Amino acid sequence: MKSLNKFIPYGKQSISEEDIENVISALKSPLITQGPLCQEFESKISKKIGSQYGVAVNSATSALHIACIALGLKKGDILWTSPISFVASANCALYCGAKIDFVDIDPNSGLMSIEKLKEKLSIAALNNKLPKIIIPVHLTGSSCNMEEIFKLSKKYNFKIIEDASHAIGGKYKAQYVGNCKYSSVCVFSFHPVKIITTGEGGFASTNDKIIFEKMVNLRSHGIIRNIKDFKYKSNGPWSYEQQELGFNYRLTELQAALGISQLKRLDNFVIKRNILFERYKKLIEDLPIKLLEIPNNVYSSVHLAVIRLDNKEKSFHKFIFEKMQSHNIGVQLHYQPIHLHPFYQNLNFKKNDFPNAELYSQNAISIPLYPDLTEEEQIFIVSILSKYLQQR
Numbered sequence: 001m002k003s004l005n006k007f008i009p010y011g012k013q014s015i016s017e018e019d020i021e022n023v024i025s026a027l028k029s030p031l032i033t034q035g036p037l038c039q040e041f042e043s044k045i046s047k048k049i050g051s052q053y054g055v056a057v058n059s060a061t062s063a064l065h066i067a068c069i070a071l072g073l074k075k076g077d078i079l080w081t082s083p084i085s086f087v088a089s090a091n092c093a094l095y096c097g098a099k100i101d102f103v104d105i106d107p108n109s110g111l112m113s114i115e116k117l118k119e120k121l122s123i124a125a126l127n128n129k130l131p132k133i134i135i136p137v138h139l140t141g142s143s144c145n146m147e148e149i150f151k152l153s154k155k156y157n158f159k160i161i162e163d164a165s166h167a168i169g170g171k172y173k174a175q176y177v178g179n180c181k182y183s184s185v186c187v188f189s190f191h192p193v194k195i196i197t198t199g200e201g202g203f204a205s206t207n208d209k210i211i212f213e214k215m216v217n218l219r220s221h222g223i224i225r226n227i228k229d230f231k232y233k234s235n236g237p238w239s240y241e242q243q244e245l246g247f248n249y250r251l252t253e254l255q256a257a258l259g260i261s262q263l264k265r266l267d268n269f270v271i272k273r274n275i276l277f278e279r280y281k282k283l284i285e286d287l288p289i290k291l292l293e294i295p296n297n298v299y300s301s302v303h304l305a306v307i308r309l310d311n312k313e314k315s316f317h318k319f320i321f322e323k324m325q326s327h328n329i330g331v332q333l334h335y336q337p338i339h340l341h342p343f344y345q346n347l348n349f350k351k352n353d354f355p356n357a358e359l360y361s362q363n364a365i366s367i368p369l370y371p372d373l374t375e376e377e378q379i380f381i382v383s384i385l386s387k388y389l390q391q392r
């Protein structure tokens with residue numbers, strides 16, 4: 001089988017003429033850094049997902065960071081997340097001086113295992129080492145079992161930030177991810193491979209006014225401009241006060257214009273992604289591989305299509321990767337377990353700390369999936385896979 005005469009990436013943005021016109025019109029407006037379009041973007045997303053408040057920022061990494069600070073994470077505290085995620089889900093704890101630990105995954109869904117979480121919490125309670133925050137990661141766009149995690153948060157007194165970087169437009173129990181019914185904050189990413197994009201960008205939703213105001217403040221240097229909130233008496237019309245240590249995590253109007261435009265197609269993007277996923281399912285039916293399972297009660301936004309080899313040999317995983325790449329097919333691994341990166345090994349994590357995550361990463365391959373992927377391309381991708389799976 002020959003290659004199609006082009007590279008097929010594992011994911012990519014879908015930009016329409018209307019998106020381009022909207023960005024050009026923002027570029028011609030008087031204000032091009034954070035302004036009214038950012039506010040419009042925030043209120044449109046919040047309305048869509050059913051949260052009371054939302055803060056648009058320049059990345060999901062920034063959103064995770066300010067969410068952790070707003071929830072009071074500091075030195076001496078502990079944060080737990082999933083080892084199968086992008087490093088940003090864990091790094092946010094370290095930015096705050098807190099300690100990081102992980103909860104192993106469920107091998108079928110790739111999501112944080114509720115059983116492992118229960119076990120780890122009961123041991124941590126005995127040792128007085130309970131986490132202050134847990135970040136469940138909605139890997140590939142499938143929500144974690146939030147109702148169970150929420151129940152545990154009441155029993156063990158921790159707060160929840162959903163890392164829904166992959167999951168805007170997805171649903172849990174028939175309601176949009178991001179409504180924060182079971183969490184304090186929910187974070188989305190608008191990186192180009194994600195469901196909708198602003199080039200780079202992120203968002204934090206919440207139903208708590210105080211957390212919202214803190215995140216708004218942290219997004220822009222910790223500066224307050226409203227005189228009625230000043231700690232000192234205003235000494236002139238130029239006055240503003242820095243009341244805490246914040247950052248420049250602002251989104252520009254150009255990005256917000258793109259985001260507002262993309263948001264109109266959110267549901268369509270997710271429908272298309274689900275159609276592509278179902279087609280893959282049929283095409284691979286007779287092959288010795290499985291797609292990552294989507295749990296009951298979840299409508300996934302299908303950010304990624306992850307197949308798993310039923311294989312224990314690492315060399316075969318590498319072989320399939322290299323063969324797919326040699327046919328111009330952009331495969332990826334989502335993810336290498338976070339605790340195995342050199343930086344995290346230096347924090348004393350070891351091999352075999354999270355065996356399900358490690359086995360998963362030796363067998364997982366993300367194959368291309370994005371709204372503009374064609375049926376012909378899907379058939380080609382599966383035919384190449386099939387060919388090399390037979391060479392085991």
Ligand SMILES: Cc1ncc(COP(=O)(O)O)c(C=O)c1O
Pocket residue numbers: 058059060061062085086088089137163165166188189190191201202
């Ligand atoms: C699960 C997860 N969390 C966080 C991030 C960070 O997102 P961003 O690139 O918007 O900072 C990503 C990005 O890939 C991600 O996949």
